[in-house]
Each structure stands twice: as structure tokens, then as C-alpha cells.
Amino acid sequence: FAAMAEDAPQLHPHCPDNIATHDKIRRGNVESAWDQCDVIIESTYRTPWQEHAYLQPEAGTAYIDDEGRITVACAGQWAWEEQEQIAQALNLPPEKVRVIHDAIGGAFGGREDISVQIILALAVYKLQQRGVNRPVKIVWSREESIIGHCKRHPMTIRAKWGAKKDGTLVAVESKIVSDGGAYMYTSNKVLANAILTVGGPYYWPHAKIDAYAVYTNNIPGGAFRGFGGPQAQFAAESQMNKLAEALGMDPVEIRMKNLLDEEKPLTVGAPIPGGVSLKTVLEKTALAAGWTQQNGYWLAPEVDGVGDTARGIGITLGFKNIGFSLGYPENSWAGIELLGDAKIEEAVLSIAGSDVGQGHHTAMTQIAAETLDIPINRITLVAGDTAYANSSGSASASRLTFMAGNAVKGAAEEALQRWQNEERPVKVEYTYYAPKTTSFDPETGECMPNFAYGYVCEAVELAVDTETGFINVQRVICADDVGKAINPEQVIGQIEGAIVQAHGYTILEEFQSKNGHILTSNFSTYLIPGISDIPERVDKNKAKQNDWGRRFI
Template identity: 60%
Template sequence: MTILGQSVQRVDAVGKVTGKTLYPGDLNFPDQLYMKVYFAKRPHARIVSIDTSAAEKVPGVVAVFTAKDVPVNEYGLGIYDQPVLCGPGSSKPYADRVRFIGDQVALVIAESEEIAAYARDLIHVVYEDLPVVDNPLNAMHEDAVLLHPDRGSNVLTRYRIRKGDVEKAFASADVIVEDEYVTPVQEHAFLQPEAGVGLIDEEGRVTVYVAGQWAHKDQEQIAHALGLPLEQVRVVYPAIGGAFGGREDMSVQIILALAAWRLYQRGIHRPVKIVWSREESIIGHHKRHPYRIRARWGATREGKLVAAEMELIADSGAYAYTSPKVLGNATLMCTGPYEIPNVKVDSYAVYTNNIPNGAFRGFGGPQATFAAEMQMNKLAEKLGMDPVELRMRNILREGSILSVGTPVPKGVSIEEVLTKCALKAGWQKTDTGWRAPEIQTVDAQFPHIRRGIGIACAFKNVGFSFGAPEQCWATVELIGKAEIEKVRVYHAGADCGQGAHTVFAQFAAETLGVPLEKIELIVSDTATTLNSGSASASRMTFMAGNAIKGAAEIALENWKNEERPAKGTYQYRPPRTTPYDPETGKSEPNFAYGYVAEAAEVEVDTETGQIEVKRLICADDVGKAVNPQQVVGQIEGAVVQALGYTIMENFVQKNAVPLTTTLSTYLIPTILDVPEKIDSIVVEHPDPIGPYGARGMGEMPYMAVAPAICSAVKMATGVWMDEFPLTPERVLRALGELEEESEA
């Protein structure tokens, strides 16, 4: 019986289609209360005082909580640098400061949402405004105002890589390309805004029903902030309406727990519910990091890369979130999937008063890939060489040494992936090398319409990196007498819409040799499932697959030994990774990678600046397509999301205040923006340590869309676009600059 490789129906399909599946905002409990948050609504200030008396007097208001009510007023995924509630009365230093407009100051709990909102607006806060730092370059100056005075610098994290002798290599290079690239902020725009319910469960545990990406990490952060033992906190994930990294950090988890816990201490045993508006969601959770990247690459006339020098500056926003880890990925990927003998990289993540930036699909990879692939295409142009041919002469292969001085893990398939993408896009492989398809760049009937095609490729880590502890637990229970009648799979992994739970069931059924309908999933509840790690880093299929396979094999062995029911619990640990050496950057950064190549065909209207992506080709090595339909769905969703990032999603902040706080001012792709054709090429080159050869792939299709589109725009218009999104205004401005240069 073969379950893997089959496009079986998703385990959550019927519930979601019929509306029976409940998301956090759908949950309602008897006698529940409602909560509203008082947001700072200013980017940098010290709170002198908070007067909640008027709010407390409103009929129907049950409680108002401020910083003094939080036992351990801090949280953060890597660094505890953010107050749960900002204001006086906290034991933590500098917790009386707000550092971005979405900082939370007070909570109002009332009998209805309307009463809570009305009372919240009666809270009077006296601020002492502080200078706003909204640019990471300015924030890095020695005389800049410190956002976190206890840290001594606005530079949160820095890394460096030193491989070979860069300056000597540049002296021997026949061509050098030097440029600067700017990538934008991006809003996750998941369908389900932040929502949840906090209560005390029947065993006296502080319990939160919420959408997240790592239930046990949410549990840890809640327990820390409330000063409670871990076992006194329970986190349960109902259905999750999208995440893309946007739910890795805290939003409503801690405040829901705080409200339910403090009310219970007052003898009020009532659940508390919150649902954020879209505007609250946009100001209240982190974004994709904007980067400024300076690049200098050199090559020989034969097309061999000899040196790459990179400087990356990432805007972390007001707090750390996952900035150090995102920067780590960008630092590795900024030299692309190529073997370059001489590399120098300096990278920085910097605090500003902008909305915090953190995890987003690709996790630093798309920003770094944009710079690397633009450099490759510019080098190809300068060398008079086909861009695919240049890549093939430098691509990673088995045994290649990465920029960090260690070999790439086995299972390298980028050459095969790039080959399949290029052939599908119309490139030809000849005896003398690769040749690009001939494109009629100007439409004879409409001369203002220009056409172009571009190509790019990338690699992306699978799993946690740079020494971060990596593991995944699973438990499998076999129920029956003479034969297995039911299989219970206990796993904490979050399904954010990507279909992870369906894949869990497929792994269990495949390993046990039972029909899929015998699998029962018990998922995403810290009270019943062990720590799975996060639904991030393209890791869930890889890690959960190995864990479930291991647990199922133990359970099956116990079944054969006549245990009834038979149970197996297994913790999968992949090969270890190591952090960057602080001086050289040498490390073993990842235990596995996925590989992707993408080509884009575009039309540019030179009169309006509008860009239409006609076709996107995306080839991904997924190792083993556990559920091919879901794989294609991930590819199509990722490339459209990346298209929005590249062309239209223009998140505007002025003096650290966002101006695009609704989906009417922050535009995301609709069905009318989807390319006429998306070609999904599923490559299955087994990963040596992946479960049944599978690799994670949720982020790969996103990685190289922006440089592929920008290279296509270059063919169409003759202009390199080194900054995006490619809004009509930006495109027209660039075309105007080109005309001015040609006239001069």
C-alpha cells in the first residue's frame, strides 16, 4: 500500500469547505468577556503616567490591566527585549518606553466588544516624546539615540564571513560588477487576523486557544511572562488562517493568558476573547525585513566567479524578534548557490522605531537572493555570456565548499533544477553552452508594450540553522486486537494552511501499511502532544516525517510483541549545526537544503509603468512529493505571494508611522494579478536523510521570483531595477532616467 506520492484528500478539506472548522475568532464560550488593547499609536516615547479611572467606571467594564499587572514584563523569541505592556509600575528597566506604534499599553476587559472599545478610548496616557529613529543607517551612528539604552548600541546583531583573499582576487578579475540593492517591507496579510480565547481549564491551567506556529514556544513565553511553571500553561491551536512566519512571534497569546489568570485571581472565572481588526493586525505584528545590500562581485572572462564582497543592513524595527536568525540566513545566501573561492560579508541587524521585522516566508533568503541573482545577471551581461551558462559554470555541486568554509550537505540538485527550469522556459543547451530563447521584445502593434524574460535560482535551508537546537517529537498509538483498527498520531506541529496534518497522516499510514482512513490525528495541544518545533524553516515535513516514521516503527515493533494498545514515542534529531565563527564566519550552518530555479516572462507598458507577469516557471526539488497536489499548491501560492512582493505591495512608513494600514491602501495580488500561466516543475531528487527522501519546500518557490522578474524587466526596457516593489511610479521614474542618460 503506497500512500506517499498520492494526492490524497486533505484531512481538513471537508470541515473547511463546509464551514464546520473553527478558527480562533469563531470560538465562543459560555459567559465570555471581551478584550481590547490600548496601542501606543506613537513610535518613541516614555510613558509618564496612565489614568485608567474613567475606563474602569464604564458600566460593563470588568477590569483594566497595565504593566504593573504583569509579573515578568518581558518576552521575545531570542532576546527578552520587549515589554508585554509598556508603562510605569514594571520591575523591568526601560519598560516604561514605547518603541513603535504597535506597542501595547493597557488591556480593557468588558461584557462586550463595544464596551471594551469605548472604555479603552477613555484611558488617558501622558507621554514624553523621544527622538524617532526610522533609518537603520542613522541608527548605526555612534551619536544616535538608543532605543534600548541597556544594550549600548542600536546594532542588534552582526556577522562576518572571511574566506580567501578578496582584494587579491578582485585584482585578478577581468570584470567587476558593483551595485546597491534595496528590498522592501512586506505585510503577511494572512486571512485570519489575530484572535483567541484565554481561560482557566478544568485542571486549573492557564489556557489559550490561539493561532500560532509553535505551540510549545508560545507556552514557554506565556509561562515566563506570568512567572508560572510550564505545566500551569496550556496552548491549543484550532484551525490557523495563514501564517507565513507572521505568527512566530507573540501578538495576543500572553495578554489573553494574563487577562484570564488575573481575573481568576479576583474570583472571576470567565473566558476572555479578543479579535483584532485588520488595522490592529497590520500595526501589531511584525513584517518582512527591508534590506540595503551593497555588492561587489568579480569574475574571469571565462565566467568563473573569483570574489564576492557584500554588506547587508537589515532594519530590525523596535525589537529583536527573529532578526538575528533572519540575518544569519541572509548572510549565508547573499552569495547565492555558487562556489566562490573568495568571500567577504559584513551584515548588520539594527534597531529602529519602525514596526518590528521578523520571520516571513524565505526568512532573509529572498532579500539576499535578489542581490546575488541580480549580480549574476549583470555579470553575464558584462561578459556577453548567457545567464544560465554563467550559473552552470559556478553552481554548487556535491562536495562544493560554501562561503562559510564547509561542504554543502549531500543531496545537491541545483544543477538539475536549473536545467529543467531553463529548458521549460525556452533555453537551449548546445555544444557551446546555453542559449536564451529569442523574445520579440517590442510589440509591433503596440510599440509601448515591451516584453522580456528573466531567470534566477536559489537554495534554502531546511530546518533550524547555526546551532539552534533542533528536534521533533511524535507519538503513535496502535489500537485493536487481532489487527490494527485505529492509529492515533500525537503531534504538536502546526498546520497553517499548508497541509501539514495531511502529510502527517500519510507518513503514518505509509510506515504502518494501513489505509489512511484509520489514522486519527491529535495535534497542536501542549497538554497532549510533545514539542515539535516550529512550523517554519521549511522543516515540518522533514522533521515531522522523520519523527512520525520513527514513532510508528517503534509502535509497530511493540504491536508485534503483542502489546495492546501498542505505543511508540520518538524524538528525531538531525545532524548538528554550528554557529558562525565571530571572526571568519566558518560554520556548519544547515543539515539540509532545498533548491529552486525560476523564470519569468513579463510585459511592461512604458506609457503607464504597469508590469504584467504573463508566465512564471518554477522548478523545485522536493526530494519526494508526499502529496503532489499540495506541492503544486505551495508553488502556486508562493510565486503569487512573491509576485506581490516584487510588483505591488508597497508598505509605506513615514517617521516610523505606517501610512498603509488597511488592505485598501496596501495592495496584495488578486485573481486578476495572477500570471496567465504558472508552470510548476516538481523535481524529486531524494534527500539522503529526509523521510522517504522528502525535503521541506514551503519557502523555496518564493526565493528567486523578484530577481527573475527584474531581469525580465531589464530585457524589456533596458533598465536594471535595483529597488522594488516595481510600482508604476518607480518604473516610469527609472525609464525617465534612462531617457535622460541616453540624451546626455
């Protein structure tokens, strides 16, 4: 990046080299390990920006409520964090600010950062000071939305992988450079996830990996579905395919040979938490996609083109963390009140987790009803309002079903026990604390980064018109280990939505910026998949249920 050059203009006083963050991993001895390799593959990969393209642009209203609080009603992913930021910006105590998150369709990380909230609060605050008690509304246009919120981080990834002739991985050396944009949003956290996954879900005895987030004059990079994992694992899986080709091995065979499991540590030295299902999802996907086993070896299906149409099939494997990582004190709150005489006539469930299209509120209501053993129509949900709930944490990092779900379950179990002990009515508040994690060692990167992971494998059949270059994705086969699916229909929706989003990122979408100006600021210039663009068929396979309960999707 030009911003990393010695003579580059300094963008922020606190950062003379424009490097916002630098993480590194050192394991084994990479320099000497290259002599053990029969094949070495070196490649450079570049991934672009991506626009979140959620259905509703940023919007909200603000007013003074009956208790004199500045109240902001909007869409977002962490109401309590927004309350704190508004209070800090206006120099007010947090209890003087109320945030209400309305259920809305879509966020994908793009609503993690402040947009209209502080401006709304400031406007109604100034009106109040002038004796005007009127609400304020802001609705961004699509152009304002695209210009105004962060994007998926562009990354340049240089990868050097070495393996023995039997396919055993020996050493990985990678350098990730990410365009963080003009301001630090979540670049440090995104890069941390990228450095953990850039070696893929495979065991490496030797690793040397560096990851840099760089300040530039571009639009800021921020949270986006996968949080650095898609960029890093695109490079990793491409490298694995190139190794397989160089060694004359089947791509499933070489993956099976090198999978992480509970006995093989991550590149950061920590054992991967129990319940690893990489082999299961890979096997299920491969078999469903037409792979066979002969004499103990995996063989890919034959795919033939016709005329000007070339056809192909590919397979990829991935993993991602659940919850906040690297030492963050991860927790989530829920409250339940049980009302009635001889039986529970109503259960009032209070949570602060935001529903941004993923169906969080439905899932939490289901968990409460099942734990209390009452019909779901007896649950009254109070959600997304800082006036009535403590923090459930962010609707991000694939965490809410696991974290808030455990909080709801814990609150419901305690409330039910007290109800059965003749306490009427019952009111319980419960906070679930996740297993502890640790941050990177500054020299080696050693840590216990996450308390759980989810696993996925996908295969794709496609056809390419060799005359026009048109790519037709005909079939997607996937296996996802989501643990216990609280609401299977919602899980299917999440899987299909992710496939379409990845399809757009890979084949269709092209976010463009020149000299600080966004050139693709609406959906006529930034093209996302339409109904005629999406894969013709998606085959979903459940991974074997495990004893680890809810995971994520």
C-alpha cells in the first residue's frame, strides 16, 4: 500500500507510519521448514470492498420521553453501546439517554457503527434547550447510506505454503495488508479474525503470519458478515487447491489429511475447543456433490462441458469463531417475570439483543417457552430498549443465539424453580458468562482466542460460457454444523442468504472509489444479485448433531 511507504503523508498524529494495527503469529521455525517441503506454492490474492446493501437505509426518530430522557429509536446492532456513545457525545449521564432498536431487515455488520443516532439525539437535545418539544426524524437516501457507512475491508494477502509429497502441510508464511480507510472502526478486530483463519482450518507445525490494518484516504473498513474470515479463507482455500493440483491429489483428499481436530493446535498454539466437525461437514458435502472413495482415496466427479460451455466443480471448507474474542469479557443479560396463580399465565421476557433480520427475537421466545414448558403465545417480549433491559451485547460475531440464548435459558430455569417453590410472582435477572479467552502474545501470537467455533463446507457446480465469460452457478451443496437449530427455517434462510451474498461478492459486485469519491453510490451502478442471478439449486445437509448445544449460523 502507498500509505505504508516511508514518505507517505501521515494521516493521524498518533500513527506516524499509518499502520493502525499489526498482529503476528510465530510458530515453529518457518525458515528451516522450507527445506522439508517437496512443493512450495506462492501466490498473492486481492479481495475488494463490499457494500452491505441491506434493504432499509439508515433512519431514525428522536424525542424526549415521559421521564425526560433523550430517546432515539432506530436500527442498530448494540443498543447499550449506542446509548454510551450518545451520552458521551452530548456530555450526559447514560441514564439520561434511551435507545430503542426496532426490528429491521438486514445489517450484516454495517449497523455496528454510529450513523444517524448522535445527530438525532443532538437535534432533539438542542430543541429541548430552546423550549421546543418536538420529535426529529432522519432518513438517509440510498446514496447517503452507501457513502455513509463502512464496507468490507479490502485485503491483499501474500501466501507461501509448503507441503510434503504425500500432502502433509509443513509451513505457512502469510502477510495480510488491509485497507482500514480513514478511521479506525473495527479494523483491529477484523484483522485479528483474519490472521486466525488465513491458514485455513488445517494444522500447521510451522507458521509465520503478519497482519496489518493501514490508514488510507478511502472509505473506512468495518464489520461485515464473516468479519475478516471470508477474505482470509478465500486465500487459504485457493492455496489448498493449488497444492492439490501441484501434488496430483484430489482436493478433498488433501483437506482430509490436514484437518484441525482437538489433538492438533491452532497456529496460535491453543487447542481448538471440543466438538470439531470439520471431517463431518467435508465428508457430507463431498458425497452429496458426487465425490467417491476408491481404495481409501477420494475421487472427484467427472464434469464435462458441451460446445462453448465449460463446466466445473469446486469444494471449500471454512470455520469461524462464536462470540467476542481474545480476552473480551463476553457476557449477556436476560430478565424474566412469571405471572399467574395456579399456573404460569404470562412470562415477560426482557432482552436487549437487536433483531436485524436474523430472527433473534423469535429464537429467544422459543427458548423461553421451551424452558418454561408453556405455549409460546404466553411469552410477552420486551426487546431492544435500554429502558427495560441490561446489555445483551452486540447482534454480531455470530454470538446472539449462543450468548443471549444461554442467558434466557438460565433466567427461565431459575424463574421456574422459584415458581415451583411457590414464589408468585417471580422476577429474575440472569447474566451468562462465556468461557474466558486470552489475547495475542505480542511476540508469538500465542493465545486462547475463542471459546467455540462453527464449521461449514460448500461445493459449487457451475458453467462458463467461453465466448462471453458468463458464469452460471447451477448448484450449491453445503453442510453446516450449527449445533442445535432453534428454528430450522430461520437457519435455512441464513444459509441461503449467505450463499447469495457470497455469490454477489465473488462474481457480480464491484464497489469503486476514485480520489476519495464513491463511483458506485446506488444500485444502478453497484449491482447485487437479482432473482435471476442466484444459484439455481441449493442442497443443504445437516452436520451430525453434537453435544455442544447451540452454535451459530
